[in-house]
Amino acid sequence: MAHLYESRKRILVTGGAGFIGSHLIDELLRDGHEVLCVDNLFTGSKQNIDHLHGQPRFEFIRHDVTLPLYVEVDEIYNLACPASPVHYQYDPLQTIKTSVQGAINMLGLAKRLRCRILQASTSEVYGDPTIHPQTEDYWGNVNPIGVRSCYDEGKRCAETLFFDYHRQHAVEVKVARIFNTYGPRMHQSDGRVVSNFIVQALRGEPITIYGDGTQTRSFCYVDDLVNGLVRLMDSSTDLIGPVNLGNPAEFTIRELAQFVLDETRSSSSILTQPLPQDDPKQRRPDIVLARAKLSWTPRVSLREGLKPTIAYFRSLIQPAVLVTSREYVAYDMAGLKAASAYPAGGQA
Ligand code: NAD
Ligand code: UDP
Ligand code: UDP
Secondary structure: OOOOHHHOOEEEEEOOOOHHHHHHHHHHHHOOOEEEEEEOOOOOOHHHHHHHOOOOOEEEEEOOOOOOOOOOOOEEEEOOOOOOHHHHOOOHHHHHHHHHHHHHHHHHHHHHHOOEEEEEEEHHHHEOOOOOOEOOOOOOEOOOOOOOHHHHHHHHHHHHHHHHHHHHHOOOEEEEEEOOEEOOOOOOOOOOHHHHHHHHHHHOOOEEEEOOOOOEEEOEEHHHHHHHHHHHHOOOOOOOOOEEEOOOOEEEHHHHHHHHHHHHOOOOOEEEEOOOOOOOOOOOEOOHHHHHHHOOOOOOOHHHHHHHHHHHHHHHOOOOOOOOHHHHHHHHHHHHHHHHHOOOOOOO
16 A cells, blocks of 8 residues: 555665565555665676666665665665575675675664664574474574574674664664565576476476485465565564564475476476585474564465466576576576676666
């Protein structure tokens, strides 16, 4: 529903050209707000926000959040950070800097503007969890020196910064712990399980299951997640979080592979590959807090959410482009290198 002019806000979304960020921007614009999208296009893309070209309430600045940012806004969603293991391990130091220095800059901005700021944290703060399902009061089981720690520890440190800016400077903060989310506009070669399986199935390539496929994840459709983020941002001042946002329906990776094969009607075979280091064995959010405080619950089942996601990937995959997924990764990593070398801070 469109807001009255008086209640219209100017909202900053960092990481807004990414998968979740671009859907969040669509929702905020639908709600009648003005949106400033800040992104260095490391893993995001202009295609994700192409449809907003000419929308007078939308602006884009190409900028790296590890550098200071002086703008005037009423609210900040801090999403800037690569999210897939392939992407965040590509340049681990930049990943930590984005989480930590990016959080400091965005919190400094929120402090100066006295505005609300929401952090997109992650279920990865729980690491390879020893309690199941994960509740917000669980402190986690994270390897501080492993290949995933640039992301996990970066996000944990960002949470610390959010709470310290709140305690020390009374900045109004909100912390969402997001569990595996999927949907249209995921990067087709980000290496995440949903995008990998769908692309492989559509290309008729083998579905790569890491390990024996008995590890579990809980998959949330992006529209549900965005709804949860907006509800958390709009919640009463005393609700700081962290709040788990995710779909508690839990599946083994092997079950997911079968769903994707069914929905794509693909005859791809299954190929077992080694399990990556520190791969969590199980993950399922306890969402009692989100249900109680935000009246939020995910609506879209995995089977239902896979349909538009598959349709999206189908539209990307042209039969004329005869390259394999592996070649796509190589091609896209070259693209990422170019993006990370880009002298950030420039205007698009
Ligand atoms: P994504 O990679 O599609 O989006 C991240 C965006 O941040 C990209 O557009 C990227 O270009 C931008 N970015 C990265 N580093 C930046 C920097 N230094 N300065 C400015 N922009 C930068 O990933 P996503 O899945 O949309 O994730 C969005 C947020 O949600 C991330 O913070 C991620 O950690 C969090 N999250 C996502 C999931 C998930 O399953 N998708 C789960 C948990 C948490
Ligand atoms: N900052 C920013 N925009 C602002 C205000 C601050 O990017 O509008 C950055 C600035 O780089 C600063 C950081 O946020 O270093 C932290 O700000 P804070 O006020 O907490 O600390 P200080 O200015 O003392 O470093
Ligand atoms: N995975 C898999 N095949 C793939 C990609 C991932 O079996 O092609 C597994 C991966 O080992 C993990 C799960 O799927 O157990 C989810 O991986 P993803 O990278 O999507 O997210 P995360 O590990 O961060 O939850």
